[in-house]
Amino acid sequence: MEKHIQLEYFVPHEKEGHYLTLPFQMPENIAEFSLSYHYQKDQVEPIQVENGTFLSSRQINILDLGLVGPNGEQVGASGSDKSAFTLSALEATPGYTPTLLTAGEWQIIVGAYKIAPEGVSVLYDLTFTAKSPLHLRGDIHTHTHASDGVLSASELAVHALRHGLDFLAITDHNQIAKSDQLPRIAGITLIPGVEWTHYQGHANFLGTDQPYDEPFFTNTPEDARSRFVSARERGALIIINHPFGEGCEFQFDLNQLTFDCMEIWNGPMRESNLRAVGLWQSLLASGKKIPAVGGSDYHRDNLFQILGGPCMGVYALSRSREDILSALRAGHSYITFAPQGPQVEISAGDAIMGDSVNWQPGTYLSISAQGLKNGDILRAVTAQDSTDVFQATSDGKVTLEIPIAAPGFMRIEIHRTFLPGIPPLPALISNPIYFDSD
Numbered sequence: 001m002e003k004h005i006q007l008e009y010f011v012p013h014e015k016e017g018h019y020l021t022l023p024f025q026m027p028e029n030i031a032e033f034s035l036s037y038h039y040q041k042d043q044v045e046p047i048q049v050e051n052g053t054f055l056s057s058r059q060i061n062i063l064d065l066g067l068v069g070p071n072g073e074q075v076g077a078s079g080s081d082k083s084a085f086t087l088s089a090l091e092a093t094p095g096y097t098p099t100l101l102t103a104g105e106w107q108i109i110v111g112a113y114k115i116a117p118e119g120v121s122v123l124y125d126l127t128f129t130a131k132s133p134l135h136l137r138g139d140i141h142t143h144t145h146a147s148d149g150v151l152s153a154s155e156l157a158v159h160a161l162r163h164g165l166d167f168l169a170i171t172d173h174n175q176i177a178k179s180d181q182l183p184r185i186a187g188i189t190l191i192p193g194v195e196w197t198h199y200q201g202h203a204n205f206l207g208t209d210q211p212y213d214e215p216f217f218t219n220t221p222e223d224a225r226s227r228f229v230s231a232r233e234r235g236a237l238i239i240i241n242h243p244f245g246e247g248c249e250f251q252f253d254l255n256q257l258t259f260d261c262m263e264i265w266n267g268p269m270r271e272s273n274l275r276a277v278g279l280w281q282s283l284l285a286s287g288k289k290i291p292a293v294g295g296s297d298y299h300r301d302n303l304f305q306i307l308g309g310p311c312m313g314v315y316a317l318s319r320s321r322e323d324i325l326s327a328l329r330a331g332h333s334y335i336t337f338a339p340q341g342p343q344v345e346i347s348a349g350d351a352i353m354g355d356s357v358n359w360q361p362g363t364y365l366s367i368s369a370q371g372l373k374n375g376d377i378l379r380a381v382t383a384q385d386s387t388d389v390f391q392a393t394s395d396g397k398v399t400l401e402i403p404i405a406a407p408g409f410m411r412i413e414i415h416r417t418f419l420p421g422i423p424p425l426p427a428l429i430s431n432p433i434y435f436d437s438d
């Protein structure tokens, strides 16, 4: 959805040589902003010459352009060279910095370099493109050569792009990948992060350059807790990693820690992941609302580890790191075994996965699954039951409506036989929709 406005601004001759500003309101939830401006630049005068008319052109007005954001920061300046620019959180016309389009008062810089004696009227055309939900895929648990991986951050980002991923978090052990060290590569959103790695457990802190001031190490549970508190205060998305990881089980008391998500699927599906799914299921059944996430924990390519295996599918309002992290925090996401894995959407009224709605008799869950392979089993999981609701008899997609018998939650799993003779394993696990009782 696009919204256009026009602002007319008159610059009198006396303002020549001054910098002026013209305020405007950036609405909420804008994905992209464009501006163009028009004014009379030249005065054209016909002059009669011997065999015709000569049109003499003389520049009488020169207006410079720039933009100031809501906190007074310069977003860009393009002199009189460009008559338009476009801006989003990830991309911008050269001369402008990719910037979050925060709602509030922004200002157009009106540089009155040269103004005709009669003054000049400038017309600014502003276009606001609203955010709309996007389906994106990304890996939120990866290592570079800054810890025990083998690729640089840039190499990893290019690798992720080639695998069809839209976003990538870099989570080296106790080594923070800060925003200004991350590469900027068109088509992929890089998210700063760190895997806080302790002998008693690992946790990912995403989206913050400085989740804590102290060194990573601590020898008391109280100090460990303070790292989590500080990270939360600074806006990090906190993920409890591989609770049953081989040799790196999470041994701190979860009830004593502030966290946002639980990594129930780390690298290839195996016993430790199935136990993590079981832990998450028991927390959900006890009434907790904890978004599940998965990540490849990629270090290098080998037989069992691929980038994006598994990866997150998220329903985010834009490709900005802030909107991707919000979607993960809200559980607007599912985990799929690979970048080319299946996709699922679930809804109940306006609610999507991760949301809560009030349960009433007659409540249904709508499911749409695509990228299914012949033999795939779609399973609906509640606190009480795990029910196979569909089995694919060919490759394709399906839509279903499942009645919700009682308050609680419902989430979806897709199970697939990956190799003949080996029992089916999860190919996808969605976050639930929660059905609250009044």
Ligand SMILES: [Zn+2]
Binding pocket: 195, 202, 241, 242, 245, 248
């Ligand atoms: Zn780890």
Ligand SMILES: [Zn+2]
Binding pocket: 141, 142, 143, 195, 297
């Ligand atoms: Zn790791």
